[in-house]
Amino acid sequence: MEKNDLIVPKDFPELKNDTFLRAARGEEVEHVPVWCMRQAGRYLPEFRESRAGKDFFETCRSPEACCELTLQVSIDLFPQPLRRFPFDASIIFSDILVVPQALGMDVQMSPGKGPVFPEPLKEPDDLQRLRPKVDVDAELGYVFKAITLTRHKLEGKVPLIGFTGAPWTLMSYMIEGGGSTTHSKAKRWLYRHPEASHKLLRQLTDVIVEYLLGQVKAGAQALQVFESHTGCLGPAEFKEFSLPYLRDIARRVKDKLKDSGLDNVPMIVFAKDGHYGLEELSQSHYEVVGLDWTVDPRSARERTGGRVSLQGNMDPCALYATKERISEIVKTMVEGFGTRGYIANLGHGVYPDMDPESVGAFVEAVHTHSRQLLNRN
Numbered sequence: 001m002e003k004n005d006l007i008v009p010k011d012f013p014e015l016k017n018d019t020f021l022r023a024a025r026g027e028e029v030e031h032v033p034v035w036c037m038r039q040a041g042r043y044l045p046e047f048r049e050s051r052a053g054k055d056f057f058e059t060c061r062s063p064e065a066c067c068e069l070t071l072q073v074s075i076d077l078f079p080q081p082l083r084r085f086p087f088d089a090s091i092i093f094s095d096i097l098v099v100p101q102a103l104g105m106d107v108q109m110s111p112g113k114g115p116v117f118p119e120p121l122k123e124p125d126d127l128q129r130l131r132p133k134v135d136v137d138a139e140l141g142y143v144f145k146a147i148t149l150t151r152h153k154l155e156g157k158v159p160l161i162g163f164t165g166a167p168w169t170l171m172s173y174m175i176e177g178g179g180s181t182t183h184s185k186a187k188r189w190l191y192r193h194p195e196a197s198h199k200l201l202r203q204l205t206d207v208i209v210e211y212l213l214g215q216v217k218a219g220a221q222a223l224q225v226f227e228s229h230t231g232c233l234g235p236a237e238f239k240e241f242s243l244p245y246l247r248d249i250a251r252r253v254k255d256k257l258k259d260s261g262l263d264n265v266p267m268i269v270f271a272k273d274g275h276y277g278l279e280e281l282s283q284s285h286y287e288v289v290g291l292d293w294t295v296d297p298r299s300a301r302e303r304t305g306g307r308v309s310l311q312g313n314m315d316p317c318a319l320y321a322t323k324e325r326i327s328e329i330v331k332t333m334v335e336g337f338g339t340r341g342y343i344a345n346l347g348h349g350v351y352p353d354m355d356p357e358s359v360g361a362f363v364e365a366v367h368t369h370s371r372q373l374l375n376r377n
């Protein structure tokens with residue numbers, strides 16, 4: 001790709017539904033916007049069909065495939081039954097592990113097992129295996145291309161969210177070599193090799209900042225930072241090894257957007273199971289804090305003191321309930337958060353065995369109940 005492709009303003013179609021962006025900024029809305037993490041995922045038969053027999057990261061490297069997978073759930077582009085739900089935002093199809101790949105690590109997606117790093121980092125000396133300087137445009141330009149293409153093809157129907165994994169979550173994958181319940185190999189580094197840990201976290205942060213900027217230049221209208229592995233840290237480790245980098249990312253992305261004359265975009269931080277850090281997260285330069293289902297909506301509002309919009313947080317497993325029960329749960333959730341400065345979502349991704357109809361019921365319940373509440377006020 002030509003370098004210049006990445007910075008040209010691209011005459012994108014005008015945005016028609018900006019409810020998600022308004023809610024992120026705490027502005028008035030006609031209904032509460034809703035989207036789901038992993039909304040373009042294996043719970044959809046059409047997704048399984050398009051992905052069938054194809055290597056996961058090869059799919060990620062194809063802008064056309066990423067665009068199609070994103071659009072499948074997002075807009076009225078395909079004839080029924082392929083068109084799905086009236087989500088208020090779309091998230092680009094990709095993965096957080098493309099960043100360790102850009103740093104030079106091999107990552108495979110093993111069907112039924114999840115991500116695998118054949119040669120994880122074992123000791124601080126292994127940091128020498130990483131590229132000291134990453135040319136983000138060269139290594140991750142395929143994501144930027146996918147974003148530009150998808151933004152055009154969305155025809156302004158809903159905004160497009162870009163994303164990244166946060167430094168601690170990526171570091172833990174790079175050391176564990178895949179999923180883990182204890183994260184003990186990665187946590188061993190925090191306790192035994194704190195300096196090397198900070199070195200790696202800084203290196204990841206530098207790449208992530210460039211990566212997010214590239215996504216905005218390519219057309220992303222909001223950004224979500226996934227700190228999926230907050231739950232295995234305690235408050236002290238979180239404050240030392242996660243929070244400073246999360247803050248640095250938001251501050252640097254915003255400063256650089258300003259310096260480049262680009263408009264600010266709302267940023268969402270989702271630190272899964274990081275309830276202990278809610279106060280700090282709401283003072284970290286993000287417009288939105290994403291919540292998992294272990295946090296009570298009213299208490300989250302109190303603890304974040306109106307400083308940020310909130311996103312979340314229905315237990316994904318509630319999608320196993322009947323439609324009527326889903327509707328009740330959603331009603332309680334929306335009442336708890338209130339309709340202002342709120343983006344409805346699940347507390348984590350949709351699981352592959354979930355019924356698409358239940359996702360539809362969730363989306364409809366958010367729109368219906370929030371409209372009723374707003375009309376009453």
Ligand SMILES: Cc1c2[nH]c(c1CCC(=O)O)Cc1[nH]c(c(CCC(=O)O)c1C)Cc1[nH]c(c(CCC(=O)O)c1C)Cc1[nH]c(c(C)c1CCC(=O)O)C2
Nearest residue numbers: 037038039040041056091092093094095096114115226228
């Ligand atoms: C930890 C993490 C990963 N990836 C991601 C996270 C952070 C969110 C979280 O906490 O879950 C983020 C991610 N991964 C994917 C997206 C796309 C956008 C969306 O949310 O719809 C996003 C935002 C696609 C994907 N990423 C993956 C899939 C499923 C694999 C496939 O399609 O073959 C999808 C749709 C694979 C993946 N990628 C990852 C894992 C653990 C897995 C395996 C999951 C499994 O096996 O169920 C790493």
